[in-house]
Amino acid sequence: MKREERYKFVIDYFSEHRPDAETELHYSNSYELLVAVILSAQCTDKRVNMVTPKLFEAFPNAEILATAIPEDIFPYIRSISYPNNKAKHLAGMGKLLMEKFGGQIPSTIEELQELPGVGRKTANVIVSVIFSKPSMAVDTHVFRVAARIGLTLNAKTPLATEKQLVKYLPKEIIPLAHHWLILHGRYVCIARNPKCELCGISEICKFFISKQGK
Numbered sequence: 001m002k003r004e005e006r007y008k009f010v011i012d013y014f015s016e017h018r019p020d021a022e023t024e025l026h027y028s029n030s031y032e033l034l035v036a037v038i039l040s041a042q043c044t045d046k047r048v049n050m051v052t053p054k055l056f057e058a059f060p061n062a063e064i065l066a067t068a069i070p071e072d073i074f075p076y077i078r079s080i081s082y083p084n085n086k087a088k089h090l091a092g093m094g095k096l097l098m099e100k101f102g103g104q105i106p107s108t109i110e111e112l113q114e115l116p117g118v119g120r121k122t123a124n125v126i127v128s129v130i131f132s133k134p135s136m137a138v139d140t141h142v143f144r145v146a147a148r149i150g151l152t153l154n155a156k157t158p159l160a161t162e163k164q165l166v167k168y169l170p171k172e173i174i175p176l177a178h179h180w181l182i183l184h185g186r187y188v189c190i191a192r193n194p195k196c197e198l199c200g201i202s203e204i205c206k207f208f209i210s211k212q213g214k
Contacts (some may be wrong), residue, residue: 001204006150007168009204014180017200019178023129026052030105030130031062037125038089038117043081051077061104062103065094089117107131122160128178134171137178138162141185148189 014021024045027033032052039048055076059065065073070087077083077090093115094161097103105126106112112123136142138158146152146161151168156163168175188195194207202208 003150004169005152006204007017009150010149010180011169011177013201014166014177014184018180018183019114021176021183023125023179024183025049030126032056033129034093034105034115034122034126035059035065035090035116037084037122038049038093039077039080041086041117041119042123047080051080051182057092057093062094062097062178063092066098068094075151081140086117092116093118105130107133109135125152128175132175134166135178136165136169138163138165138175139182140191141189142178144179145181145185145189148194148205148207149201209211 009011023033025033025036025040026049027036035055036048036052039052055073058076059068059073066175068091070091073087073090074083080086096115097105100114101111107113107127107130109120109123109127112126113120117150118126121137121139122149124135127133128135128137138146138161142165143155143158143161146165147155152161152164155164165177166174184199185191188199196202196211198206198209199205
């Protein structure tokens with residue numbers, strides 16, 4: 001099967017079965033999503049959603065967050081991974097967001113990456129979800145699933161994966177495809193013991209085919 005055919009199969013399948021895929025992080029505006037995505041690094045969305053309501057109540061916008069020091073933020077996020085570093089990131093992010101961007105969330109990957117705690121993956125999530133740009137955020141799920149299915153070939157880094165996916169996916173569905181791959185990796189194509197028997201795309205999946213000895 002040619003790679004273009006594999007992409008078409010995947011797109012057709014998820015368009016039918018997950019037409020409304022979206023982030024599982026809870027947020028009501030771009031500021032809240034940015035904070036939530038920063039917190040979600042190496043942490044589950046479920047855990048992040050448990051701490052953000054009280055965090056957003058205490059720091060409802062960038063202006064108020066900019067007045068905080070890490071010690072103010074830490075108690076609200078102590079139960080997530082790397083709370084000390086993330087408290088420092090959020091405090092610095094709030095200050096720079098006010099000082100350089102007037103409290104507005106930047107709309108480019110380059111500007112977003114200037115903010116503390118924001119790497120390329122986080123920046124891609126923001127421009128994709130908030131600004132509907134054709135950006136592909138590559139986390140561990142996307143990296144794993146894309147390689148297993150055969151959407152990427154010999155992609156050794158998240159950036160290499162991102163470039164291949166963006167090359168072959170139609171621009172208009174890239175933001176949606178990001179969520180397709182994440183959710184598939186989170187619930188079906190899990191890291192250990194993937195649930196191939198529940199997978200609707202196993203017939204074209206390179207990993208499954210090789211596992212069957214076909």
